[in-house]
Amino acid sequence: MLALGAVAALSLPPLCFLPVLPVAMGLLYRLSCEASSHRQAAWWGFLFGMGFHTAGLYWLTNAVLTRVQDFWWVLPFASSGVALLIAPLVMIPAVLCRLVPAGWPRILLFAGSWTLADMARVFYFSGFPWNPLGSALELYGRVGDWLIQPASLIGVDGLTLMLVLASLMLWQGRKAAIGVAVCALCWCGWGMWRAGHADFVSGQVNPAVVIVQGNVTETEVLERDGAVAQFNSYLDLTAAGVKQARMIVPDRHAVVVWPESAFPGLLDEDDWARRDIALAAAGAPVLLGSDRRAQGKGRWYNSLMALAPDGHIEAIYDKSRLVPFGEYDPWIVPFHLLPAEVVPGPGLKTWNLPQIGRVGPMVCYEIVFSGSVVAPGQRPNWLLTISNDAWYGNSAGPRQHLATGRMRAVEEGLPVVFANNRGVSAIYDGRGREVGRTGWGKEEVLVRPLPGPEKPTMFAMMGHRLVPGLLSLLLAGLAFGAGRKGGRNQRR
Structure with a gap:
């Protein structure tokens, strides 16, 4: 069962090998139904979850x-330890489906639960909503574009x-x-139609974006040995990117974006660095990541800052969703695992800044949360997330x-930028x-005019996970309703 779960993980990005899902899910469902007891069904579910999440988070x-050199003892538990925490959730459908009659009620309850x-x-x-099965539809290219369009209605959980x-x-x-095949064709047809059209909000024009990718390894980030050379490299790339943007998109403001960990210091305390960045950007605002001191020894904010063309800080966003075991020690850890503590910010914001417009800033992990990327009542015109996935090497992690x-x-x-x-x-x-992408492990600049915002989707209007949650509850309710009806018929 461990191997079966690991095979199911092949359906996740970047492979998105969908044919393994019917095989893996079908066998898990059958073994759960045929288990000699609820305990054995739960065990099958747990093992499947361990294989799935360990492989998906390798x-x-x-x-x-x-x-x-510091955390060698954690090596055997990195992916399997996280899997151990979330694998028990697969036990829920494996056990619950046995509470209703076999057939469509059991299938509905399994899928809903x-x-x-x-x-x-x-x-x-x-929170750790990484690798929901719905992401398996994100095939690279146009086919993937078609398959994921229903997320505008029901979200990735749907x-x-x-x-x-x-x-x-x-x-x-x-x-x-045959019914599944017909539904799949309708799904693709609607997705093809929607992906080929746009429903822009009139009068809203976004800037041209200059993404600066410095390709600094995590060892270099941590040791700071080449900090000056890295900073100068980012300045050179910024100057070249702004020049390119003004040549190919002269009718739009240029906005420069540096990723998380790009600045090797404390930007809010370094006047000279801010002046150098402003000089390289030549009148373009710059959005970049930097650590920031918080009150208390060894306490920091992981921040995204907006620099005005003259180099002063216009806005600061402090990351509010932190990575467990990476940025803070969860309560289950009885000792201090991390040498420093990151303090969470107050929550999502929407900036409305000159030349930048209305943007929703996020740092790294926060983009993972479906339905929780826009500040309530403050819909932006575009979303920005900066990240540093150098930690995970040239693996599935950055692609996921x-x-x-x-x-x-x-x-x-x-x-989304x-x-x-x-x-x-x-x-x-x-x-x-x-619209455009860079390669992994390359020092380069990506310059593109940013498309305008579209009208709010049904998912955006309905709120946080409401649609997929109600659908799942509806299926579970239908399954239990059919089970009670079947029980009454048997008694009669």
Whole structure:
């Protein structure tokens, strides 16, 4: 069962090998139904979850290898330890489905409870909703663009619900399989139509974005040995990028974006550095990441700052969703694992700044949270996330992170700018179509005019996980209702 879960992880980005899902989910469902007891069904679910999440998060070991001299003892538990915390959620559908009669009630309950359990991951520590099954539809290119368009209605959790449901229905006879095939064609057809159109908000024009990717390794970030050379490299790339933007998009303001960890110091305390950045940007505002001191020894903010053309700081956003085990020690750790503590900020914001417009700033991990990337009542014209995935090397990790930005663009109907230290950096329009990207491990600049915002999607208007949650509860209710009706008929 561990191997079966690991095989199912092949469906996740960047491979998105969808054929493994019906096989893996179908076998898990069958073994859960045929288990001799609820305890055995729960055990099958747990083992499947361990295999799925350990394989899907294998790249976490790369972060430990970056500081292996300090955390060598964590190496065997990096991915499997996180999997151990979230694998029990797979036990829920494996056990619950046995409470209703076999057939469609059991399938509905399995799919609905799988989705609800998966959504519950936002309540783990600061939340860990990484790799929902719905992300398996994010194939690279146009086909992926078509497949993920329904996220504008039901979000990525709704895609998870439909994928699990379809995977199980394929094994319910010829008629059910034909029904799944017909629904899949309609799904693709509607997605193709929607991906080929746009519904822009009139009168809203976004700037031209200059993403500066410095390709600084995490070892260099931590040791600071080449800090001056790195800073000068970013300045040179910035100057070249702004010049290019003004040549190819002369009718729009240029906005420069540096990724997380790009500045090797404390920007709010370094007047000279801010002047140098402003000089390189030649009148363009710069959005960049920097640490910032908080009150108390060894306490920091992980911040995104907006520099005005004259070099003064116009706005600061402090990261509010922190990475458990990476930026703070969860309560289950009885000792201090991390040498310094990151303090969470007050929450999401929307900036409205000259030459930049209305932007929703985020730092790294925060883009992962479906339905929680826009400040309530403050819809921006574009979303920005800066990240430093150099920790995870040239692995699936940076690609999975990037996929979350693509999905948020479709859900919210907003263009997304994703700036990463070593890559992959990318820009998506409000329908998740790629506007441009960089390669991983390359020092380069990406210059593109940013598409305008689209009108709010149904998912954006309905609120935080409301649509997929209600759908899942509805299916579970139908399943239990059918079970009670079947029980009454048997008694009669």
